[in-house]
Amino acid sequence: MNSLSPYQLRQQIRTGLFSGQTSGLASGYVQCNMAILSQSWAAEFLLFCQRNPKACPLVAVSEPGQFLLPELGKDIDLRTDLPGYRIFRHGKLTDEVQNISALWRQDLVSFLIGCSFSFEDALIAAGLEIRHISEGKNVPMYNTNLPCVPAGRFSGTMVVSMRPMKPADAIRAIQICSRFPAVHGAPVHFGAPEAIGIFDLRSPDYGDAVSIQQDEVPVFWACGVTPQAVITQAKPEFCITHSPGHMLVTDLLNTSLASF
Template sequence: MDLLTPYQLRQQIKTGQFQGQTSGLASGYVQCNMAIVPQSSAAEFLLFCQRNAKACPLVAVSEPGQFLLPELGLDLDLRTDLPSYRVFKQGELVDEVLDIRALWRDDLVSFLIGCSFSFEEALLAAGLEIRHISEGKNVPMYNTQLACVSAGRFSGNMVVSMRPMKPADAIRAIQICSRFPAVHGAPVHFGDPQAIGISDIRSPDYGEAVSIKPGEVPVFWACGVTPQAVIKQAKPDFCISHSPGHMLVTDLLNSSLASF
């Protein structure tokens, strides 16, 4: 599966042949979180993303009703090309589906947000282990007490993803990820989870728990699931997001996002 091009992977997703999480797939290419909101909420949500670029680094924003984004990939369709979608009404999760064509509306605006899966390639290239990849799991993600900057009705706390590392590797990861501000950049915290409001590192709020070996510390990055937590609090009439770990795989190269 990891040898597939982004286009080939999207075709398998489009036809229902692949429905899993996308970490480690289509190496070298940008993956995106997605949030889709009605046009009536789009300006406030755009401002929220701009004010919280660490958690919500924007890769692209659609026009209202636009679902084809050729600048992101060949034959790329936002309604069919993610392995799994979540549907929210009044801020509550009401469904998880494989295709959103039947839900599409002409007033929907799509926000494509950089994903930590993109910088994992650089970490792997430096010889650092990514535990959820080596264990075949979805990355563990946690709600925190790190407050986001509010924008209109959108407010709340940051969600983080976690990768355990030895302290020396954590410092190396900070150096590497600082080159990729468009996909969350450097970690926001490492060490004591309770310092950022995580009471039980063994019980992630999203994704799956991974092993933390003796001598390792948990390293936390801002996560693109943050908008889902914020949307749940804002309670817009309608919203669609990716399911955690089930990203849009684009034709953009990760190297194109490096700042230096």
């Protein structure tokens, strides 16, 4: 699966041949989180993303009703090309599906948000281990007490992803990820998880737990699952997001997002 191009991978997803998480796949290419809201909520969510660029770095925003985004890749269809979608109604998760064509409406606006899976390529190229990839798992993600900047009806706290590293590797990761602000940038915290409201690393709120060695510290990045947390508080009548770890794989190169 990892040998497939982004286009080939999307075709596998569209036809139902692949429905897994996308970490480590299509190396070198940008992956995106997604949130889809009705036009009546879109302006406030756009403002929320602009005020919280660490957690919600925007890669693209659609026109109302638009589900084809050729600027992100060949034949991309947002209704079929993510391996997992979550459906929220009035802030409650009501379903997880692999295709949202039957739910599509002309008033829906899609937000594509940068994903930490993109900067993992740069970390691996620098010789750093990414534990969830080496263990074949989804990245562990946690709710925190780090407040987001409110915008209209949207408010809440940040969700973070975690990768364990030796302290020297954590410093190197900070240096590398600072080059990629469009995909969450540098970590927001490392060590002392309780300082940001995380009390059991073995029980992530999303994704899978990974092993942490005695000489390692947990390193936390802002995560694009944050919109799902604030959506449950804002309670829009209808919303679609990606399932955690199940991203849109684009044809954009990760290097195109590097700031220097």
